[in-house]
Amino acid sequence: MVRLDYLAAFAVTLAGSATAIDLDITSEESIKNAAATAAFNTMSYYTGNQTGQIPGNINSSWWEGGALFDTMIQYWYFTGDASNNPAVSQGMYFQRGNDNYMPSNWSSYMGNDDQMAWALAAMTAAELDFPQGTDMPSWLTLAERVFNMQAARWDTNTCGGGLRWQIWPYEAGYTMKNAVSNGGLFQLAARLARYTNNQTYSDWAETIWNWSVTHLINEDKWTVADSTQTDSNCSTVGNNQWTYNYGMYLGGAAYMYNYTNGETAKWKTGLDGLLNTTFTTFFPEKYGGEIMSEVLCEPLQVCNDAEITFKGLLAGDLTFVSIMAPYTASDILPRLQGSAAGAAKQCSGGDSGTVCGVRWYQSTWDGWSGMEEDMSATSIFTSNLVAYKDQAPATQTTATNETVSANGTVTGSGTTTTSTTSESSGVVKSGASALAYGPFGVIAAVVAVAIA
Numbered sequence: 159m160v161r162l163d164y165l166a167a168f169a170v171t172l173a174g175s176a177t178a179i180d181l182d183i184t185s186e187e188s189i190k191n192a193a194a195t196a197a198f199n200t201m202s203y204y205t206g207n208q209t210g211q212i213p214g215n216i217n218s219s220w221w222e223g224g225a226l227f228d229t230m231i232q233y234w235y236f237t238g239d240a241s242n243n244p245a246v247s248q249g250m251y252f253q254r255g256n257d258n259y260m261p262s263n264w265s266s267y268m269g270n271d272d273q274m275a276w277a278l279a280a281m282t283a284a285e286l287d288f289p290q291g292t293d294m295p296s297w298l299t300l301a302e303r304v305f306n307m308q309a310a311r312w313d314t315n316t317c318g319g320g321l322r323w324q325i326w327p328y329e330a331g332y333t334m335k336n337a338v339s340n341g342g343l344f345q346l347a348a349r350l351a352r353y354t355n356n357q358t359y360s361d362w363a364e365t366i367w368n369w370s371v372t373h374l375i376n377e378d379k380w381t382v383a384d385s386t387q388t389d390s391n392c393s394t395v396g397n398n399q400w401t402y403n404y405g406m407y408l409g410g411a412a413y414m415y416n417y418t419n420g421e422t423a424k425w426k427t428g429l430d431g432l433l434n435t436t437f438t439t440f441f442p443e444k445y446g447g448e449i450m451s452e453v454l455c456e457p458l459q460v461c462n463d464a465e466i467t468f469k470g471l472l473a474g475d476l477t478f479v480s481i482m483a484p485y486t487a488s489d490i491l492p493r494l495q496g497s498a499a500g501a502a503k504q505c506s507g508g509d510s511g512t513v514c515g516v517r518w519y520q521s522t523w524d525g526w527s528g529m530e531e532d533m534s535a536t537s538i539f540t541s542n543l544v545a546y547k548d549q550a551p552a553t554q555t556t557a558t559n560e561t562v563s564a565n566g567t568v569t570g571s572g573t574t575t576t577s578t579t580s581e582s583s584g585v586v587k588s589g590a591s592a593l594a595y596g597p598f599g600v601i602a603a604v605v606a607v608a609i610a
């Protein structure tokens with residue numbers, strides 16, 4: 159059954175065609191199979207759950223672990239395939255540091271956006287009722303702890319506010335205030351507002367939005383600048399256009415739109431403006447207008463690994479925009495469909511014939527491969543299942559708080575532990591103190607969960 163609010167899009171839908179990852183975009187089963195293939199390929203790069211490896215660690219790119227698990231939690235929610243859940247739970251808990259996603263191995267060289275990738279994954283887990291580990295902090299607690307930490311970093315000494323990109327003064331990038339950091343905190347605030355109904359979060363969402371539209375977002379053109387510099391008191395912006403930046407602000411605006419019952423004009427205005435720019439910029443007319451492209455790096459094929467993940471992250475954000483602001487679904491779905499159809503053709507590399515490249519608009523494999531390519535493809539396939547999922551993300555009052563115990567039994571109403579430790583005052587600690595909060599036995603227990 160296709161949900162009524164998405165039905166209009168099917169009138170203009172593309173017919174299925176023979177592809178490397180076989181995809182009939184009008185068939186729920188076919189989309190699930192495509193997502194399963196891409197998810198399997200993605201996780202085959204993940205070694206963090208193997209003996210002697212570090213759970214949640216994606217080689218030298220720590221933040222990508224958060225992005226990977228966010229993608230896989232959504233994959234589980236939309237497909238029902240729980241086969242990756244043990245690896246996801248293990249990594250999500252192992253990297254949680256002092257319940258705040260600042261594990262000591264990484265905390266000395268971390269950006270606000272890196273930490274946020276994990277907090278947003280925890281928020282997704284809360285909203286989608288991803289099972290919690292027994293005796294573990296709730297997903298909500300983990301998201302709130304990061305929120306409080308980053309809100310305390312809001313810096314009014316320069317530029318009248320804003321969050322810096324990097325956390326520590328010795329890091330290159332400390333003098334930048336950028337879209338992904340501020341947009342990330344904005345999105346988390348908006349989602350926490352809706353989830354908890356606590357006004358502290360909606361006030362913060364408004365503060366961050368207000369600052370953003372006077373410093374990074376052009377309210378006439380609805381463009382999102384990538385960054386600005388504290389050296390010049392944020393008087394000039396670097397105008398690079400990235401999908402991920404738009405996704406952050408789009409998601410936050412949609413959650414605020416929903417939280418205010420569609421009654422606050424500024425959220426709808428912002429959402430409509432940003433959506434329009436997103437469509438015109440990242441779904442180029444020259445590829446038919448319905449295939450997503452990272453336009454800054456794909457034409458010359460110079461995207462780095464992080465940049466290759468961005469399209470998948472925007473796909474996830476657009477999906478939840480269509481849920482929180484259902485009037486946008488008929489504009490969003492055709493673009494999710496066009497992008498998935500394109501990605502299916504692009505995913506025709508390697509021995510398996512299902513390895514994904516970067517350019518979804520190119521009907522033959524572009525020769526690139528990696529976890530990031532497969533992860534973005536997983537996300538675009540998974541996103542298309544939104545048309546079949548007649549269910550809204552949870553709030554604190556509707557959450558089931560399911561827990562997983564060591565023997566794999568999933569139970570309702572989990573214990574919600576809260577912790578009260580706050581950020582250490584800029585002193586960077588080294589060593590394995592994070593492990594004190596993640597006793598190996600408990601983590602191993604979560605990993606041992608049987609697959610339903």
Ligand SMILES: *[C@@H]1O[C@H](CO)[C@@H](O)[C@H](O)[C@H]1NC(C)=O
Pocket residue numbers: 202203204205216217529
């Ligand atoms: C990290 O490196 C190892 C060894 O080269 C490789 O097996 C693994 O797939 C890499 N992980 C990712 C996510 O690329």
Ligand SMILES: *[C@@H]1O[C@H](CO)[C@@H](O)[C@H](O)[C@H]1NC(C)=O
Pocket residue numbers: 201202207208209241242243245
């Ligand atoms: C690690 O996770 C992958 C993907 O979920 C899974 O297929 C594999 O069996 C896991 N390996 C171990 C050792 O648990």
Ligand SMILES: *[C@@H]1O[C@H](CO)[C@@H](O)[C@H](O)[C@H]1NC(C)=O
Pocket residue numbers: 212215252253261263590592593
């Ligand atoms: C921190 O690094 C050490 C040494 O590589 C490793 O044993 C440990 O598991 C890591 N902890 C986390 C939370 O990543």
Ligand SMILES: *[C@@H]1O[C@H](CO)[C@@H](O)[C@H](O)[C@H]1NC(C)=O
Pocket residue numbers: 316317318319391392
């Ligand atoms: C810096 O910019 C903020 C607004 O972004 C403004 O309120 C403040 O006066 C400016 N400071 C200086 C020194 O120009």
Ligand SMILES: *[C@@H]1O[C@H](CO)[C@@H](O)[C@H](O)[C@H]1NC(C)=O
Pocket residue numbers: 302306356357358359
């Ligand atoms: C609302 O959230 C803030 C920030 O996490 C917290 O300090 C405050 O106690 C919460 N208020 C209520 C009523 O739960």
Ligand SMILES: *[C@@H]1O[C@H](CO)[C@@H](O)[C@H](O)[C@H]1NC(C)=O
Pocket residue numbers: 361364365368
């Ligand atoms: C945000 O700006 C609007 C005016 O554009 C103002 O009414 C509102 O009070 C501001 N909110 C916050 C939290 O600063």
Ligand SMILES: *[C@@H]1O[C@H](CO)[C@@H](O)[C@H](O)[C@H]1NC(C)=O
Pocket residue numbers: 430431434435438
């Ligand atoms: C959408 O964006 C285009 C290009 O920037 C602009 O010309 C058009 O007026 C915008 N439409 C709406 C409805 O905002």
Ligand SMILES: *[C@@H]1O[C@H](CO)[C@@H](O)[C@H](O)[C@H]1NC(C)=O
Pocket residue numbers: 415416419420481482483484485550551
């Ligand atoms: C808020 O989201 C819910 C769940 O998707 C949806 O049913 C409702 O219509 C949304 N509210 C508005 C004002 O669009």
Ligand SMILES: *[C@@H]1O[C@H](CO)[C@@H](O)[C@H](O)[C@H]1NC(C)=O
Pocket residue numbers: 563564565566567
């Ligand atoms: C699994 O553990 C739960 C919680 O400890 C317990 O209630 C249940 O009986 C156990 N199930 C089996 C099959 O051992």
Ligand SMILES: *[C@@H]1O[C@H](CO)[C@@H](O)[C@H](O)[C@H]1NC(C)=O
Pocket residue numbers: 296298554555556557558559571572574
């Ligand atoms: C789930 O946990 C939240 C706290 O995060 C609590 O407010 C809510 O009542 C719990 N729901 C159930 C069904 O236990």
